[in-house]
Amino acid sequence: MKSYAPWFLARLFLGLIFVYAGFTKLVNPVENFQAVLAAYRLIPYAVVPALAAVSPWIELVFGTFLILGYGTRWSALALTSCSLIFVALLGWEFAATGRFPSDCGCFGTGFFRPTVPQIFFMDLANVFIGLRLFLWKNHPLSLDRWLNPA
Amino acid sequence: MGKSMKPVRYAFAGIVIVAAVAGAVLFVRYRGAVNLSPKGPALAGEKSKGPAGAPVQIIEFSDFRCGACRKAEGVLSQLESDYPGKIRIVFKHFPLPNHAWSPVAHQAAECAHRGGVFWPYMQRLFQEQDKWPLGANPAQTFLVYAQELGLNPEVFAKCLVDPEVKEVVARESREGDVLKVQATPTFFINGERMVGPVALEMQAPSVIRGILGLPPPEPVTPSPGLSVLPAPMTPANPVSVDTPPAKVSDKA
Numbered sequence: 001m002k003s004y005a006p007w008f009l010a011r012l013f014l015g016l017i018f019v020y021a022g023f024t025k026l027v028n029p030v031e032n033f034q035a036v037l038a039a040y041r042l043i044p045y046a047v048v049p050a051l052a053a054v055s056p057w058i059e060l061v062f063g064t065f066l067i068l069g070y071g072t073r074w075s076a077l078a079l080t081s082c083s084l085i086f087v088a089l090l091g092w093e094f095a096a097t098g099r100f101p102s103d104c105g106c107f108g109t110g111f112f113r114p115t116v117p118q119i120f121f122m123d124l125a126n127v128f129i130g131l132r133l134f135l136w137k138n139h140p141l142s143l144d145r146w147l148n149p150a
Numbered sequence: 151m152g153k154s155m156k157p158v159r160y161a162f163a164g165i166v167i168v169a170a171v172a173g174a175v176l177f178v179r180y181r182g183a184v185n186l187s188p189k190g191p192a193l194a195g196e197k198s199k200g201p202a203g204a205p206v207q208i209i210e211f212s213d214f215r216c217g218a219c220r221k222a223e224g225v226l227s228q229l230e231s232d233y234p235g236k237i238r239i240v241f242k243h244f245p246l247p248n249h250a251w252s253p254v255a256h257q258a259a260e261c262a263h264r265g266g267v268f269w270p271y272m273q274r275l276f277q278e279q280d281k282w283p284l285g286a287n288p289a290q291t292f293l294v295y296a297q298e299l300g301l302n303p304e305v306f307a308k309c310l311v312d313p314e315v316k317e318v319v320a321r322e323s324r325e326g327d328v329l330k331v332q333a334t335p336t337f338f339i340n341g342e343r344m345v346g347p348v349a350l351e352m353q354a355p356s357v358i359r360g361i362l363g364l365p366p367p368e369p370v371t372p373s374p375g376l377s378v379l380p381a382p383m384t385p386a387n388p389v390s391v392d393t394p395p396a397k398v399s400d401k402a
Contacts, residue, residue: 027178032332035218035346038372045352045372064171070164147160 004140010129011076011139015067017126018079021107022060036105042092058082066133069142073134080130083123090120197268200230200238206340206358209240211326213334214256215249215283220276222335222347229354236362241272243322244334250283254310256319258292261309265301274299348372 025033034052037043043051059082065075086106093101100116107113114122139145208226212219230237243260245252255275262271274295275282282288289310296306309315326336337344339357344350355367 023175026175028332029330029343029345031336031343031345031349035333035349038346038348038352045348060171060175061168064167065164068167070167143163147163148156 004136007133007136008141011066011069011072011133014076014079014126014129014133015063015065017122018059018063018082019067020063020112022056022058022063024107025056026060033105036103039101040089040093041096042089055082069139069144072139072142072144073136076130076133080127080134083126083130086123087120087127090116090123094120197241197263198238199269201235202238204236204238206233206237206361207240208237208354209242209338211242211244211322211329211331211334211336213244213246213249213252214259214272214275215252215279216246216334217279218347219335220279222337222350223273223276225347225351225354229350229358232355233358233362237358241268242325243319244326244331244336245319245323246334251288252283253316253319254287254289255282255292257310257315258289258296258306260315260318261306261312262296262299262301264309264315265296265299265306267296267299267301270299271295 030052033056034048037048037052038045058078062075062078062082065071066079086104090100090104100120102116104116104119106116106119133139208229210222210226212222226239230239243256245256259268259271259275262268278291278295282291289307292310293303293306297303329338333345335346335350337350337354339354340361342357344353344357352370352372359365359367
């Protein structure tokens with residue numbers, strides 16, 4: 001348990017980041033997020049409306065799951081995949097234009113507004129955290145353990 | 151018994167969590183929901199063009215300093231020429247606080263509206279968008295634009311500092327806030343929201359054709375030049391013309 005303590009905090013951090021990102025998008029008009037996604041060169045416009053509607057729910061639900069420790073490993077893997085996609089999108093924009101976009105669409109309108117380069121490096125850290133949490137077989141302080149005691 | 155109950159209990163817990171999360175989102179989303187009237191009547195003093203009884207009304211919340219707004223003007227012109235006599239465009243001021251001199255530009259445009267030359271003045275502001283935001287207060291530049299459009303410079307200069315004009319700009323901006331406009335340009339086509347030039351180009355034709363009872367348009371791909379994000383309204387953001395649709399978080 002002692003060695004898990006920092007990873008528990010990392011689990012909360014990763015979960016909260018995604019809950020915040022998903023929630024702030026979902027309580028605002030979806031068209032705003034669509035407009036941001038439409039500017040990414042890697043995303044075909046045909047999938048933009050569906051992506052804008054679905055991806056905030058993925059962020060919010062798996063973020064909540066991770067905080068509560070429900071399906072912890074798979075939630076961590078899902079959020080790792082999301083982080084990897086964000087890294088790829090931002091990295092591609094940077095490679096194509098020589099700079100990050102001024103709005104990555106990562107967070108809606110809220111009090112937490114890191115810059116896009118900060119978000120890029122946070123996503124890289126999130127990939128590492130998510131993978132480590134996925135590799136952890138049995139998570140203490142989780143619904144998984146409470147609902148399926150060993 | 152206990153073992154067979156575990157998956158059911160586990161699945162039930164998942165459903166409860168998802169339902170709670172969805173309930174919270176839906177509660178927050180619809181608590182303050184506002185519906186724009188699908189097709190409001192023409193108001194005295196509003197900046198509009200096109201027939202008052204046109205079946206399609208496009209309300210545009212725009213910022214003269216926003217690159218995406220400039221690009222969207224081309225799409226709007228195309229729509230006007232594709233559906234002549236069917237579209238009425240209503241312009242609403244929505245200057246973003248992190249865009250240098252944008253509020254002053256909107257005041258100038260409002261003065262041009264008083265002089266009856268709003269649309270050509272707006273076009274000029276967008277055309278010269280890369281020039282007037284640089285350096286000191288561009289009021290003098292705005293005055294030159296006004297003179298070139300035949301407005302009286304003295305009247306225009308007085309108008310620029312008129313608190314009533316400021317109030318018109320502020321009032322329309324507040325209208326946008328109420329409607330949760332969070333990026334420019336935002337359009338409402340008979341009440342249907344679209345944000346950014348790409349969405350306007352891709353979605354407006356099918357919405358308009360639907361309103362007019364015409365068959366849907368051929369599928370198209372976005373014009374490459376339109377892929378400009380509406381820029382976020384954060385102080386940390388560089389004030390740049392080619393930035394994405396802007397968010398309104400700093401407005402309140």
